[in-house]
Amino acid sequence: SQLQAEFDKLAANKDIPFEYIYDGCYARAHLMCDQMNKDNINNSKMFCMLENPYGAGKLTAENKYMKAKWWYHVAPMVFAVDEKSKQVEPFIMDPSMSKKPMKPQEWIHAMWDESTRIKVDVTRNPQYGPIETGEVNQTFEESIPSAIETCAEYTIEMEKIKADYDASHPPQSQGQRKAA
Numbered sequence: 001s002q003l004q005a006e007f008d009k010l011a012a013n014k015d016i017p018f019e020y021i022y023d024g025c026y027a028r029a030h031l032m033c034d035q036m037n038k039d040n041i042n043n044s045k046m047f048c049m050l051e052n053p054y055g056a057g058k059l060t061a062e063n064k065y066m067k068a069k070w071w072y073h074v075a076p077m078v079f080a081v082d083e084k085s086k087q088v089e090p091f092i093m094d095p096s097m098s099k100k101p102m103k104p105q106e107w108i109h110a111m112w113d114e115s116t117r118i119k120v121d122v123t124r125n126p127q128y129g130p131i132e133t134g135e136v137n138q139t140f141e142e143s144i145p146s147a148i149e150t151c152a153e154y155t156i157e158m159e160k161i162k163a164d165y166d167a168s169h170p171p172q173s174q175g176q177r178k179a180a
Helices: 002-011 025-038 104-111 140-168 174-179
Strands: 044-050 059-062 067-070 072-081 088-092 118-124
Touching (some): 002 025, 025 140, 059 072
Antiparallel strands (some): 072 088
């Protein structure tokens, strides 16, 4: 229940655009790790990547606003006592993919077609993007401004997408639903 409470707290953060799944997982993960650091929750990150980012196949996800295809996806990982097994186990904190913490294998299978070759990397939380990008890794604190900027940009973009969606999908009244 403590894990779900932290998940719900992260998911409620309006500064992190969880519904904008086209891009930005690296920024969302970083800001969630920052919040968990402040809440004294030990955390890391799990990257799921295609072995060949230029080959066929992609990791995929969708919500009511968009469909996304990625060569990698990242989310925070924490360890907690599983209520069923009573053992300490890893959980992925990814409100863009679920309404609850997920076991790593659940998280991976939610986006993977099982035919594309993938690899998984568990890293310390300062790592902003996958090592395969070749970018110089900054300290955790040095990456925070970039994460904030990315999330702010995608929050604005998501507001536009929602407005367009709402304009083309007006809510139906009860009477209209029955007649349909």
